[in-house]
Amino acid sequence: MYRAGQEEIDEVSKVILSKQWFRVGDPKSGHLQEVVLFEQEWAAKMGVTYALLMSGGGTAGLVCALAALGIGPGDEVIVPAYTWLATATSVLTVGAIPVLAEVDETLGLDPADFERKIGPKVKAVIPVHMSGRPANLEAIVAIARQRGIKVVEDSCQMDGGSYKGRRTGTWGDVGVFSFNYYKIISAGGEGGCLVTNDRQLYERATIYHDSGSAFRPQAGELQTPIFVAQQYRAGEVMGALARVQMKRMDGIIADLRRMRNTLAEAVSGRGGVWVAPSNDPAGDCGVMLTLQLKNEAQARAFAAQPGVGGFVLIDHGKHVYTNWEPLREKRISHHPDMNPFFFPKNQGLRADYSDTACPRTLEILRRTVYVAINPDWTDVEVKAKQKDLQAAAATL
């Protein structure tokens, strides 16, 4: 989250004073409908029919998306080897097995490796848009459609970006956004949103996220039989914050992109540093200046120079699959009988998270550097960063 101010205070105050904080309520009695309005506004902004705000964040959104698609034991879901671990754990939460595929130089899922990894048990793929950089959706969605595989887009790190003129999160069957504290916008430190154009998927996700839809006023209108699941409902304070933050989003992204372009121009091609290829530089959110170098030694030397403020992606903690210890050690769920790795239906599915599973991803991460961008930097600060980056490149 980059920006917040009086508008957030004003809108949250109205909710607090209304004393109607639950998402369901009667507008005639002063209920402000913040969650419902956010969902309508987000759906309109993304250009989709349905949106569902979640208190459980992007993680809950991914779980609801997979549950809506009916993914479960006996199914494999392809996920990239470079992503926040929730992409993979959401697959396990619904009882299926995540199968790793390589990322390419853009840091998005490599369409060729995705295609290579397709086997008879693969039911879905989750392309992820890391640090506001779109995956190659055109190729991935085309392959998936051809092979009858569902697409869940993980746009958690890309609120409001686009790919080829269309918002990310809206290319697949279901898309998921995160509004946690570290994202482009936040709904109060946590929160997420699921979007889809498919009525049945929306209904199933709604039921899954709402304790069997016991509280929905329109539950009687659902065409899908209600089943019992989880409780990820958003409240009105979250809705109010999400609405104000949404209004800030395009301005934040415009500033991030402008700064990313300025810094990229200053450093690209100097001293063996280049800007990582993007599947759509115009739609990319510019959250990070993403630079690549010849090898790990050069990447480390560059990132450590004064003023660069960068880090090498192999150090990106739980975004790197080799750091997903619970998966590597098959420690899933609170009870051994609920561990999907041991479900009879999952025996023989591909659960390889070893160091050798995705060597190309690890090689790319070892020589890729992120430099974080702050959309509120002044011109003086941007100029200083430009100089620091150029000086760092000159040391190589």
Ligand SMILES: Cc1ncc(COP(=O)(O)O)c(C=O)c1O
């Ligand atoms: C790529 C990706 N997917 C999923 C998530 C999960 O989102 P949340 O923290 O809102 O549950 C995150 C959050 O960091 C993420 O970066």
